[in-house]
Amino acid sequence: MATAALVTWLLTATAGFIMLGQWxxxxxxxxxxxxxxxxxxxxxxxxxxxxxxxLWIIYVIQPSDTLAWIAFxxxxxxxxxxxTMFARWLPTVRAGTGTPESRFPIAIVIGHGLxxxxxxxxxxxxxxxx
Amino acid sequence: xxxxxxxKRPITRLAGPYGHPLHPALVVVPIGAWVxxxxxxxxxxxxxxxxxxxxxxxWLIGIGVVGALVAAMIGFLDLLAIPTGTRAFRVALLHMSxxxxxxxxxxxxxxxxxxxxxRPVAIGxxxxxxxxxxxxxVAGILGGQLVFRYGVRVAxxxxxxxxxxxxxxxxxx
Numbered sequence: 001m002a003t004a005a006l007v008t009w010l011l012t013a014t015a016g017f018i019m020l021g022q023w024x025x026x027x028x029x030x031x032x033x034x035x036x037x038x039x040x041x042x043x044x045x046x047x048x049x050x051x052x053x054x055l056w057i058i059y060v061i062q063p064s065d066t067l068a069w070i071a072f073x074x075x076x077x078x079x080x081x082x083x084t085m086f087a088r089w090l091p092t093v094r095a096g097t098g099t100p101e102s103r104f105p106i107a108i109v110i111g112h113g114l115x116x117x118x119x120x121x122x123x124x125x126x127x128x129x130x
Numbered sequence: 131x132x133x134x135x136x137x138k139r140p141i142t143r144l145a146g147p148y149g150h151p152l153h154p155a156l157v158v159v160p161i162g163a164w165v166x167x168x169x170x171x172x173x174x175x176x177x178x179x180x181x182x183x184x185x186x187x188x189w190l191i192g193i194g195v196v197g198a199l200v201a202a203m204i205g206f207l208d209l210l211a212i213p214t215g216t217r218a219f220r221v222a223l224l225h226m227s228x229x230x231x232x233x234x235x236x237x238x239x240x241x242x243x244x245x246x247x248x249r250p251v252a253i254g255x256x257x258x259x260x261x262x263x264x265x266x267x268v269a270g271i272l273g274g275q276l277v278f279r280y281g282v283r284v285a286x287x288x289x290x291x292x293x294x295x296x297x298x299x300x301x302x303x
Contacts, residue, residue: 024141
């Protein structure tokens with residue numbers, strides 16, 4: 001289960017990297033870009049998720065109950081920030097606003113969300129069964 | 131903004147402020163740990179009781195892998211600062227790919243090490259570690275090229291000139 005969570009986490013991260021790359025290349029991080037995703041949101045979600053992933057890799061190498069729970073707790077604000085960004089992104093797609101995030105491929109956004117939710121559940125199950 | 135100037139600016143302060151990038155500071159952890167682990171691997175063939183070297187090498191590889199992932203996270207932010215379609219971006223992609231491949235090779239090298247600590251490190255994992263370190267070396271050359279040739283995340287020349295302003299006796303008074 002821990003390895004499955006690692007795989008879904010890595011896939012989630014890949015989708016996240018694609019979106020971050022597109023957002024930055026369209027200037028989303030610059031003031032006045034018109035992006036509805038503030039740099040504060042993006043650059044809190046990204047490092048927290050990455051730190052969580054590093055903790056999970058350590059857990060897979062050297063399992064410890066405490067580490068599994070820490071990784072789960074780190075994932076909670078990551079998920080909250082992710083949901084917030086998703087809620088702010090949705091109207092830009094409907095309205096076709098032309099903001100840096102409005103042209104994110106829908107499959108990548110949905111895939112990122114579903115894989116992230118799966119990762120969260122797998123991490124919780126791993127921590128509970130530890 | 132000119133493409134060259136764009137690569138000098140961080141996309142977020144997480145990557146370190148202008149003229150002071152974090153990535154080059156973080157990479158010393160995996161490089162140091164991995165060089166030391168290879169020294170330990172070789173030394174395990176020379177020492178009379180190699181147990182501490184065999185175990186130490188595993189810890190060093192682990193520290194290196196975790197350090198590399200943290201450095202990669204910040205390095206990725208600098209990659210995004212480079213305009214796509216440029217030579218600098220292609221060099222940066224190759225730099226990243228080589229380092230990620232080296233990290234994965236180290237993970238395999240540590241995974242295939244057998245449990246007994248009373249014998250020197252086997253030739254298989256030792257060769258894997260040496261190959262991974264060679265990859266890190268080549269990636270390091272590319273990283274140097276990005277900084278010293280293409281000036282990625284290096285402050286512009288006007289900012290650099292501040293460090294060469296000589297104060298006269300009158301100004302000091």
